Amino acid sequence: xxxxxxxxxxxxxxxxxxxxxxxxxxxxxxxxxxxxxxxxxxxxxxxxxxxxxxxxxxxxxxxxxxxxxxxxxxxxxxxxxxxxxxxxxxxxxxxxxxxxxxxxxxxxxxxxx
Amino acid sequence: xxxxxxxxxxxxxxxxxxxxxxxxxxxxxxxxxxxxxxxxxxxxxxxxxxxxxxxxxxxxxxxxxxxxxxxxxxxxxxxxxxxxxxxxxxxxxxxxxxxxxxxxxxxxxxxx
Numbered sequence: 001x002x003x004x005x006x007x008x009x010x011x012x013x014x015x016x017x018x019x020x021x022x023x024x025x026x027x028x029x030x031x032x033x034x035x036x037x038x039x040x041x042x043x044x045x046x047x048x049x050x051x052x053x054x055x056x057x058x059x060x061x062x063x064x065x066x067x068x069x070x071x072x073x074x075x076x077x078x079x080x081x082x083x084x085x086x087x088x089x090x091x092x093x094x095x096x097x098x099x100x101x102x103x104x105x106x107x108x109x110x111x112x113x
Numbered sequence: 114x115x116x117x118x119x120x121x122x123x124x125x126x127x128x129x130x131x132x133x134x135x136x137x138x139x140x141x142x143x144x145x146x147x148x149x150x151x152x153x154x155x156x157x158x159x160x161x162x163x164x165x166x167x168x169x170x171x172x173x174x175x176x177x178x179x180x181x182x183x184x185x186x187x188x189x190x191x192x193x194x195x196x197x198x199x200x201x202x203x204x205x206x207x208x209x210x211x212x213x214x215x216x217x218x219x220x221x222x223x224x225x
Contacts, residue, residue: 004156031211042200042215043157050210058212090156096211099145099164099204104156 002026006091006105013081013112021076021108023091029103031096032074033058034066036087037107043090049074050096081112117201117216124222125191133186133219135201140181145204147213148175148186150197157200160186196223 007022023032030051035043035058045058049068063085065077074093078085088109094102118136125131137146145164149157161168161175163184168175174187188195198218205212 033213035215040217042217045212045214048210048212056210059214092156092213094211094213099147099162101147101159101162102149102157102204102213104149104158106156107154 004091004093004103004105006089006108008108009106010109011111013078013110015081015083015112017081018077018079019081019110020078021089021091021110023074023076023093023105025072025074025091025093025103027093027103028071029093029095030071031094031102032068033092033094033102034064034074034076035090035092036060036085037090038087046076046089081110083112086110086112116214117203119199119201119216119219121217122220122222124224125188126224127193128190131188131191131195131221133188133199133201133221134183135185135216136183137201137203138182140203141205143206146175146177146181146184147202147204148173149200149202150195151200151218152197160199162204191221191223193223193225196221 033048034046047066052071091105092102147162148160151157163175176185200218
């Protein structure tokens with residue numbers, strides 16, 4: 001079982017460049033989430049999705065866009081990368097019902113120079 | 114959204130029990146209490162969760178205060194592999210949708 005897979009695992013961008021991070025899950029989960037983690041801090045929610053075709057803003061959405069065209073995929077886009085977006089990005093998914101647990105990917109380490 | 118407060122770090126001796134505390138004084142009635150742990154260079158890993166009653170699983174136990182304003186994750190016998198950052202998280206319900214809100218976590222050091 002693959003679980004939650006993030007692509008790519010590492011990336012270096014120049015300021016102003018754009019890129020898309022891909023998250024794929026094979027558990028038929030309704031909910032998907034994008035978080036960022038900065039050194040010494042917990043994870044902060046960027047955007048999330050409660051189902052195919054729906055997205056919502058989290059705690060730190062500025063500078064990011066997302067899309068959920070297929071239930072199994074959740075894309076995080078940076079239109080014009082800034083050094084402040086240097087971080088480790090984690091994707092997660094869950095069923096959303098009851099108290100269900102979240103499953104996390106292994107992370108994408110992004111550096112913006 | 115409700116938030117959690119945890120000590121920055123704790124130490125434990127190997128083979129001894131560990132009690133990791135968490136305060137969540139602004140928790141709402143429908144918020145679930147989750148615990149995850151994160152090993153270096155890995156994504157968070159689910160440990161346990163509960164709503165009102167104490168919970169046990171093969172990894173740990175979760176003790177929830179009667180007023181739900183605090184909880185404690187209990188590792189019954191710490192091993193070196195349990196060294197990680199432990200996050201107490203609230204799974205909050207807002208307008209019928211669910212989000213996982215992280216605190217800053219407790220770094221657990223296990224001494225051999």
